[in-house]
Amino acid sequence: MEAAPQFGARQLSGFKDFCQFAHGTRVIAGRDLLSSAGFEFAKEGAHRVFVVTDQVIRATGLVDKVEAGLMDGGLEVVGIFDEVPQDSSTEVCDRCAEQARAAGADAFLAVGGGSVIDTTKVADSVFTHGGSARESEGFYLMPRADDGMGAPLPIAPLAAIPTTAGTGSEVSMGAVVKDHENKVKLEIADFPLFPRLAILDPESTATLPAAIAAATGMDALTHAVEGYVSLDANPYQDGRSLVALRMIRDNLERAVEDTSDEEARGNMLIAASLAITIGLGSTHSMSHPCGARFGVPHGVANAINLPHVIRFNAGGGADIADRYRDLNEVLGLESGGSDSAVGDRLATHVEGMIERMGLPTRLSQVGVPEEGIPALADGAMGDGLTLLNPREPTEEDYVELFRRAL
Amino acid sequence: MPYFKDADEVYRFIGRLFQDLSDDEELGPKFRKADTTVQYQYRNPESQITVKMREGEEGQVDLGETDMEPEVVMTMEADTAHRFWLGKVNVTVALARGQMKAKGPVAKILKLVPLVKPVFPRYRQMLEEAGRQDLQEA
Ligand SMILES: [Fe+2]
Numbered sequence: 001m002e003a004a005p006q007f008g009a010r011q012l013s014g015f016k017d018f019c020q021f022a023h024g025t026r027v028i029a030g031r032d033l034l035s036s037a038g039f040e041f042a043k044e045g046a047h048r049v050f051v052v053t054d055q056v057i058r059a060t061g062l063v064d065k066v067e068a069g070l071m072d073g074g075l076e077v078v079g080i081f082d083e084v085p086q087d088s089s090t091e092v093c094d095r096c097a098e099q100a101r102a103a104g105a106d107a108f109l110a111v112g113g114g115s116v117i118d119t120t121k122v123a124d125s126v127f128t129h130g131g132s133a134r135e136s137e138g139f140y141l142m143p144r145a146d147d148g149m150g151a152p153l154p155i156a157p158l159a160a161i162p163t164t165a166g167t168g169s170e171v172s173m174g175a176v177v178k179d180h181e182n183k184v185k186l187e188i189a190d191f192p193l194f195p196r197l198a199i200l201d202p203e204s205t206a207t208l209p210a211a212i213a214a215a216t217g218m219d220a221l222t223h224a225v226e227g228y229v230s231l232d233a234n235p236y237q238d239g240r241s242l243v244a245l246r247m248i249r250d251n252l253e254r255a256v257e258d259t260s261d262e263e264a265r266g267n268m269l270i271a272a273s274l275a276i277t278i279g280l281g282s283t284h285s286m287s288h289p290c291g292a293r294f295g296v297p298h299g300v301a302n303a304i305n306l307p308h309v310i311r312f313n314a315g316g317g318a319d320i321a322d323r324y325r326d327l328n329e330v331l332g333l334e335s336g337g338s339d340s341a342v343g344d345r346l347a348t349h350v351e352g353m354i355e356r357m358g359l360p361t362r363l364s365q366v367g368v369p370e371e372g373i374p375a376l377a378d379g380a381m382g383d384g385l386t387l388l389n390p391r392e393p394t395e396e397d398y399v400e401l402f403r404r405a406l
Numbered sequence: 407m408p409y410f411k412d413a414d415e416v417y418r419f420i421g422r423l424f425q426d427l428s429d430d431e432e433l434g435p436k437f438r439k440a441d442t443t444v445q446y447q448y449r450n451p452e453s454q455i456t457v458k459m460r461e462g463e464e465g466q467v468d469l470g471e472t473d474m475e476p477e478v479v480m481t482m483e484a485d486t487a488h489r490f491w492l493g494k495v496n497v498t499v500a501l502a503r504g505q506m507k508a509k510g511p512v513a514k515i516l517k518l519v520p521l522v523k524p525v526f527p528r529y530r531q532m533l534e535e536a537g538r539q540d541l542q543e544a
Contacts, residue, residue, distance in 0.1 A: 018499050138509045139501050184511060232498065382440075382517035387498050392520070 019234035024194030025171040029270050031262075033201040034065050037109070037161070038073020044157045044196040046107030048076045050100040052120040053111040054084045057163055060207045066111055066161060079103035084112065087291070088119040089178045090133035090186060096123035097133075107157040110195070111204075113216070114167030114298070117160045118175035121193045128155040134179060134186065142190040152192050159197040163204045165255070165268035166216025166299055168223060168276020170198035178292070185292055187384070189278060200273060202266035210256050214357040215299030217252040217268055221350070222283050222302040223275035224248060229313060229323045230388045232279025244275035245330045256357050281389035282380065283309045286401065289379025296366045303354045304363055307347035308404045309389075314343020316391030323390070363405045373402045409488050409541055413453035416484050417469040419541070420446075423491060423529050424457050428465030436521055438465060442514045445476035448484040478510035489544045493526035 028040060041049065049070055053063050058080070067077050081096050096119060100108065105127070110120035122133045129136075129143055136142070143153045160170035169175070174189040205213070227233065228241040248271045255264035286309070287301035314321045321339035324346050328335040333345050351361065360366050368376070377398035380386060386393060393401070410416045427433050438459045445456045456474050458466040468474060486505050489495050497519050500506040508515060533541045 018496075018503070020502055137511065138507070139512055140504045141507055141509055184513075187512065381520075382513050384498075384513050384516040387516055387519060 016234065019232075019236070021234060021236035022173070022191060022194070023171065024173065024191060024196075025198050026196060027171060027198045027200060027273060029200035029266070031201065031203070031266070033199050034062075034161070034203055035069045035072060037066050037069035037159075037199060038071060038075040040073070040197060040199065041070065041107065041109065041157070041159050042073050042075060044107075044159065046075055046109075046157045046159070048078045048104055048106045049109050050078055050103055050105035050107065051080045051109050051111060052084060052096060052116055052123065053080065053082050054116055055082050057112050057116075058082045062163065062204060062207070063111055065203075066109070070109070078105050084116045084119045086115060087178050087295070088115045089180050090122075091180065093119050093122040093133035093177055094126060096120070097126035100127050105156070108159070110158070110160040110170075111163065113162065113164040114169045117162065117167065117169040117195075118177055120158060120160070121169075121175040121195070122177055122188060124155045124158050125188070125193070129153070133177065136188050137186045139187070139189050140191075142192050152190060155192045158195045159199065160195045161199045161201070161204050162269060162272070164208060164212060164216040165205060165265065165272040166219035168220065168272050170195055170200075171273045172276050172278065174278050185288060198273060200266070200269040202262045202269065205265045205269065206259075206262075208259065208265075210259055211358065213259065213265075213268075214252075214256045214359050215297055215303065216272070217248065217256065217299070218303035218306075218354065218359065219299035220244065220268070220272035220275045221248050221252065221353075222306050223272075223277060223280065225306065225310070225327060225346075226280040226283050227275065227277040228327060229320060229390050230277070230279040230281050231390055232277070232388045233323075237277050237279065240274040241277070242326070242330055244271045245327060247271035247274070249331055253353065253357060279388055280385045281309065282312070282386060282393055282398075282401075285380040285383035285386045285389070286376070286398065286405070288383050289376045290363065290368060292379065293375060294366070294368045294372060296363065296368065300360060300366055301363075303350075303359050304361060304366075305401070305405050307350045308401045310347040310350065311340070311343045312393070312397065312401060313389070313391045314346075315340050320390045363402070368406065370406060373399055373406070376402050408450045408483070408485055409544060410451055410484050412451050413470065416448060416451060416453040416487075417455070419529070419532060419536070419538075420484075420487055420491065421455055421467065421469040423525070423532065424455055424467045426528070427525060428457065428459075428467050433521070433525070434465055437518060438463070440514050440518055442477045442511070443474050444478045444480060444515060445472070445474075446487065447479060447481045448487055449481075450483050450485065453484060476510070478508065478512065478515050480515065481507040481509070485544070488541065491526060491529040492542070492544050493523070494544065
């Protein structure tokens with residue numbers, strides 16, 4: 001049997017040689033769930049909980065509510081770590097693990113956005129298995145039984161309460177943290193990193209400013225769009241991507257326009273957790289170096305880069321464009337016409353959303369200089385997700401895409 | 407049964423390919439842009455190849471024992487490596503299934519994947535020249 005071509009393969013339709021889908025997180029979504037955080041987390045084996053958050057969230061009073069909810073369920077809160085910065089690092093993860101150990105914790109609860117949740121995952125891994133965050137880097141490399149070939153060893157029970165609707169980290173097995181010393185983003189992915197519990201309650205995003213709701217929401221939209229056209233796409237994820245896109249269509253702009261719209265915020269939390277997948281593509285490959293080199297917030301970078309990648313991909317062949325036709329249908333856009341017309345309509349629609357929500361539309365507006373393009377293109381080429389983009393980009397393609405996004 | 411009977415055979419083919427690439431005037435510098443040192447640890451048969459690709463430095467390939475300190479460690483069956491060089495392994499799938507395990511900054515390695523595609527025929531040719539048709543049918 002001839003195996004699938006090794007790179008640049010078209011695998012968007014037909015029966016694939018391989019796909020894998022895992023979802024290891026119990027999700028509860030609804031209203032008034034924070035008060036039962038303890039009741040729910042106890043079911044996952046938590047007793048002595050170490051809460052991880054950041055100072056901004058702590059100042060909103062949300063953590064106090066969660067703490068009360070934990071205690072109400074008979075759990076003990078043995079410590080609160082609120083030192084997670086915007087762009088967390090290996091050093092923070094190590095410190096967090098150490099404090100949890102000193103506090104005698106047996107479970108972790110993350111209350112925050114992507115940075116907080118990812119930090120908690122890595123900290124929990126270091127807490128459970130020892131070593132350091134930097135040593136944990138790698139894919140599917142966490143300790144396993146039977147000489148490393150058997151079942152992955154579990155980490156201490158971990159729950160997440162997301163305070164943004166975007167990253168999806170609360171239901172994913174991936175984590176990204178910065179390694180400041182080496183100026184790189186460290187990626188860790190393995191099954192034990194699926195949180196055991198995610199609590200999606202719109203109360204957790206009540207104080208989220210409109211601009212951040214917009215940016216993180218665009219991250220979720222990018223996951224839905226990129227996940228659907230990724231070489232890694234599979235029917236399990238397809239269902240999630242399409243429903244996520246429909247929910248984003250109906251709720252994102254509503255939630256941004258009126259931040260008191262609880263229904264829209266709640267639906268965005270669900271949409272974000274549906275959209276997340278590790279099988280993405282070139283938009284993320286481009287946005288990662290924008291964040292690492294110029295501090296562009298992840299959602300903002302995705303919002304700016306996505307339309308350009310859509311146009312590029314749609315010109316890469318009928319099977320790619322056909323996937324975009326599905327997305328256009330969900331969004332109520334014309335799905336017929338030439339391949340490039342299909343891509344262009346979707347891209348224009350995305351650009352319209354960005355503008356209506358008041359997000360920046362160009363990289364030059366968020367601190368990316370023209371001289372930065374070669375390094376960004378190099379970074380995008382070196383991002384693993386480039387391998388999953390449906391149209392194989394060259395470094396020159398990335399230079400051109402960054403130029404258009406600038 | 408594994409394709410290679412012992413470590414020497416791994417070095418004779420896969421090892422030599424790495425050495426050829428490192429010496430290649432066109433491909434060598436492209437690989438060195440990765441700016442890293444990768445160690446490939448193979449099982450069945452037990453063998454190890456360490457490759458230095460540092461920008462502005464000479465390439466270096468150590469077969470077996472080495473003094474070089476790897477930044478990325480890739481672990482796999484020697485068979486998987488062989489099939490990779492024949493162009494029959496999808497790296498992202500192999501990583502997802504744990505057939506290849508990557509320790510360290512994996513992105514640096516993934517960046518090389520698009521570069522190696524033109525190398526596949528070279529590996530095949532090397533096997534042919536060595537009269538190893540048996541290995542070409544992996
Ligand atoms: Fe993202």
